[in-house]
Amino acid sequence: MPEPKPSPAVPIKGGNFLIVGGASLVGSATAEAMLKGEAASVVVLDNFSQGTPEALRHIEGDPRLRVVSGDILRLAQVMDAMDGVDGVVHLAAMMTIAFDSDPRRGIDVNVIGAQNVIEACRLKKIRKLVFASSNAVYGYGPGVVGDLVEATPFHTAGAPPAAILYGASKIIGEQLCRDAYRRHGLNYVVLRYSTVYGERQHYRAANAVLIMDAHDRVRGGQPPRVVGDGSETKHFVYVGDVARANIAALEATATDVAVNLSGPAPTTTGEIARLVIELSGAKMQPQYVEPEAGKVRLTSGGAWRIDHALAEKTIGWRPQVDMREGIRRLIVWRDAQGR
Amino acid sequence: MPEPKPSPAVPIKGGNFLIVGGASLVGSATAEAMLKGEAASVVVLDNFSQGTPEALRHIEGDPRLRVVSGDILRLAQVMDAMDGVDGVVHLAAMMTIAFDSDPRRGIDVNVIGAQNVIEACRLKKIRKLVFASSNAVYGYGPGVVGDLVEATPFHTAGAPPAAILYGASKIIGEQLCRDAYRRHGLNYVVLRYSTVYGERQHYRAANAVLIMDAHDRVRGGQPPRVVGDGSETKHFVYVGDVARANIAALEATATDVAVNLSGPAPTTTGEIARLVIELSGAKMQPQYVEPEAGKVRLTSGGAWRIDHALAEKTIGWRPQVDMREGIRRLIVWRDAQGR
Numbered sequence: 013m014p015e016p017k018p019s020p021a022v023p024i025k026g027g028n029f030l031i032v033g034g035a036s037l038v039g040s041a042t043a044e045a046m047l048k049g050e051a052a053s054v055v056v057l058d059n060f061s062q063g064t065p066e067a068l069r070h071i072e073g074d075p076r077l078r079v080v081s082g083d084i085l086r087l088a089q090v091m092d093a094m095d096g097v098d099g100v101v102h103l104a105a106m107m108t109i110a111f112d113s114d115p116r117r118g119i120d121v122n123v124i125g126a127q128n129v130i131e132a133c134r135l136k137k138i139r140k141l142v143f144a145s146s147n148a149v150y151g152y153g154p155g156v157v158g159d160l161v162e163a164t165p166f167h168t169a170g171a172p173p174a175a176i177l178y179g180a181s182k183i184i185g186e187q188l189c190r191d192a193y194r195r196h197g198l199n200y201v202v203l204r205y206s207t208v209y210g211e212r213q214h215y216r217a218a219n220a221v222l223i224m225d226a227h228d229r230v231r232g233g234q235p236p237r238v239v240g241d242g243s244e245t246k247h248f249v250y251v252g253d254v255a256r257a258n259i260a261a262l263e264a265t266a267t268d269v270a271v272n273l274s275g276p277a278p279t280t281t282g283e284i285a286r287l288v289i290e291l292s293g294a295k296m297q298p299q300y301v302e303p304e305a306g307k308v309r310l311t312s313g314g315a316w317r318i319d320h321a322l323a324e325k326t327i328g329w330r331p332q333v334d335m336r337e338g339i340r341r342l343i344v345w346r347d348a349q350g351r
Numbered sequence: 352m353p354e355p356k357p358s359p360a361v362p363i364k365g366g367n368f369l370i371v372g373g374a375s376l377v378g379s380a381t382a383e384a385m386l387k388g389e390a391a392s393v394v395v396l397d398n399f400s401q402g403t404p405e406a407l408r409h410i411e412g413d414p415r416l417r418v419v420s421g422d423i424l425r426l427a428q429v430m431d432a433m434d435g436v437d438g439v440v441h442l443a444a445m446m447t448i449a450f451d452s453d454p455r456r457g458i459d460v461n462v463i464g465a466q467n468v469i470e471a472c473r474l475k476k477i478r479k480l481v482f483a484s485s486n487a488v489y490g491y492g493p494g495v496v497g498d499l500v501e502a503t504p505f506h507t508a509g510a511p512p513a514a515i516l517y518g519a520s521k522i523i524g525e526q527l528c529r530d531a532y533r534r535h536g537l538n539y540v541v542l543r544y545s546t547v548y549g550e551r552q553h554y555r556a557a558n559a560v561l562i563m564d565a566h567d568r569v570r571g572g573q574p575p576r577v578v579g580d581g582s583e584t585k586h587f588v589y590v591g592d593v594a595r596a597n598i599a600a601l602e603a604t605a606t607d608v609a610v611n612l613s614g615p616a617p618t619t620t621g622e623i624a625r626l627v628i629e630l631s632g633a634k635m636q637p638q639y640v641e642p643e644a645g646k647v648r649l650t651s652g653g654a655w656r657i658d659h660a661l662a663e664k665t666i667g668w669r670p671q672v673d674m675r676e677g678i679r680r681l682i683v684w685r686d687a688q689g690r
Contacts, residue, residue, distance in 0.1 A: 115530050116466060119523065123462060127455060155504055163508035165494055166522075169501070173526040173533065180522045183505075184458065187512040187519070191454050194512065 020199040020267035022099040024049035033104025035063030041255035057093040059083040084125035090132040112174035122181035141200040148179035157313035201261035202270035210251030211345040226288040235299040242282020250333035264327040274318035359538040359606035361438040363388035372443025374402030380594035396432040398422040423464035433475040451513035461520035480539040487518035496652035540600035541609035549590030550684040565627040581621020589672035603666040613657035
């Protein structure tokens with residue numbers, strides 16, 4: 013008789029989890045949420061090429077947390093980190109800016125690295141994998157406009173190579189999950205994050221860096237710079253909401269599905285600059301400038317929004333923190349850290 | 352003073368060429384056309400995992416042809432094969448059926464292998480690369496309908512993992528070409544082949560195999576099987592037309608561009624079966640059947656065609672051989688070979 017198939021629902025309470033690429037913006041918030049949710053143990057695997065020990069400082073005293081230095085390009089290291097683990101959250105990835113400076117490295121990490129994590133999950137009989145994908149799977153350029161739902165195709169015309177490579181690498185990761193489910197019954201949920209921002213924000217994301225740069229300028233007494241007329245759409249999601257989504261995806265019975273995560277509403281580049289000015293307590297106007305040569309920009313064909321209705325239906329998640337509150341929290345954190 | 356940039360036009364006459372994955376349907380026709388076009392030398396690199404020595408039998412006596420056994424996963428082997436070469440045609444790839452049986456192998460060959468070929472072209476200062484892509488970059492499923500032009504996005508909703516992985520791997524290859532052009536000035540033309548068929552046809556292509564299977568059945572005295580009602584669109588291109596396009600792309604001044612190759616008009620699965628019956632001199636009707644479980648099928652949202660107007664504008668190419676003539680030639684060849 014075949015073994016009964018394990019349920020795709022993996023409760024946090026009492027469970028053991030691995031966060032791959034966990035010394036990061038999303039990883040640190042997810043680890044914290046898991047510990048608060050009474051997980052028995054949380055392992056963070058990171059090669060610290062992008063992640064930092066400081067990202068875990070707020071939870072480092074917790075005896076249930078174990079930080080392992082290891083690389084997803086080494087299958088055995090990933091498998092070792094999965095000993096006794098019930099659920100895995102895979103976050104380790106290069107984004108567009110990294111693909112722009114080194115496309116081969118991006119492919120190694122996002123394609124071969126993702127393959128290793130997925131194969132390790134199968135080999136170690138992990139009960140569920142949450143795979144962090146991106147709204148980059150809808151692409152960029154003039155084709156991107158209106159509502160982006162999960163069936164929206166990948167627009168590449170007019171987009172820079174690095175952005176297309178990043179999006180395609182995430183499409184491949186998603187499909188390797190689908191393939192592993194079909195071939196081996198590996199339960200998984202793909203979460204297509206929009207631009208994540210919040211406490212422990214870094215400078216590596218082509219869109220989230222807009223908030224960081226604006227805040228750096230305002231603190232230096234200079235007006236934030238906005239490329240163009242400030243009407244460009246961006247859609248962010250607060251890191252705490254993403255951490256809740258990772259947990260919701262693990263705890264839900266949903267499997268073999270990909271859903272969007274996005275904040276309550278899209279915003280514009282001009283609005284971001286104005287919010288940062290206001291929440292910093294400054295009095296100034298953004299400075300509107302021409303695009304900088306050599307810098308990767310992610311454009312669209314007009315206003316758009318990332319629809320997250322399917323996430324609510326599938327894993328019972330909806331965002332709680334809007335841009336004003338999220339940017340306020342980011343600024344409070346930066347000021348408290350003196351960074 | 353920097354060196355003057357070489358012209359992106361590489362004439363066949365007197366030139367030296369490498370065909371990567373050349374012991375193949377397209378490779379054998381391209382090598383033959385290059386030899387007829389008075390190339391000084393043609394090197395065929397193949398690891399013979401899919402390619403066969405027989406594919407080159409019709410030209411093996413030519414002293415200008417050199418066949419090298421080597422693997423694109425070994426950068427040094429690719430570079431050795433490029434000694435003294437002016438232009439490269441990169442054909443080595445796994446297609447959807449191969450991705451279905453071994454997705455990891457497909458990614459190795461189509462992503463890491465393509466990276467190696469592109470890097471070798473740069474390191475060996477190759478004057479132009481023709482990169483064989485596919486109409487798989489437009490995807491499959493309900494979103495695929497109407498005219499497919501070069502700006503059409505990649506449709507993945509409702510498509511099988513293997514087909515999406517294949518399409519995404521080709522998107523990555525294309526973008527690595529774009530990246531190498533921007534970073535290193537590597538001249539290239541991407542040709543997005545539709546389904547290639549003709550003399551020396553194999554059974555490895557999910558669509559071209561329809562012709563082979565139909566012909567095998569008719570020769571065995573059985574009616575060809577057509578899935579559904581026979582109205583499914585397919586768009587083929589004759590192998591001799593593809594060989595001409597590879598040469599046109601090398602000889603054109605065009606660079607840093609991707610264009611579609613397709614036959615004069617699309618067809619349907621029913622029409623293919625009827626043409627095979629007629630051109631085999633048989634009298635029968637196709638047999639309409641249900642889809643076979645476990646077999647990868649490439650579906651669409653209705654009738655569609657692959658537009659090749661940009662190829663004419665860019666590299667001066669248009670298809671010459673229609674389905675009736677192409678299938679006739681394939682059948683003549685199979686009968687002559689007793690295969």
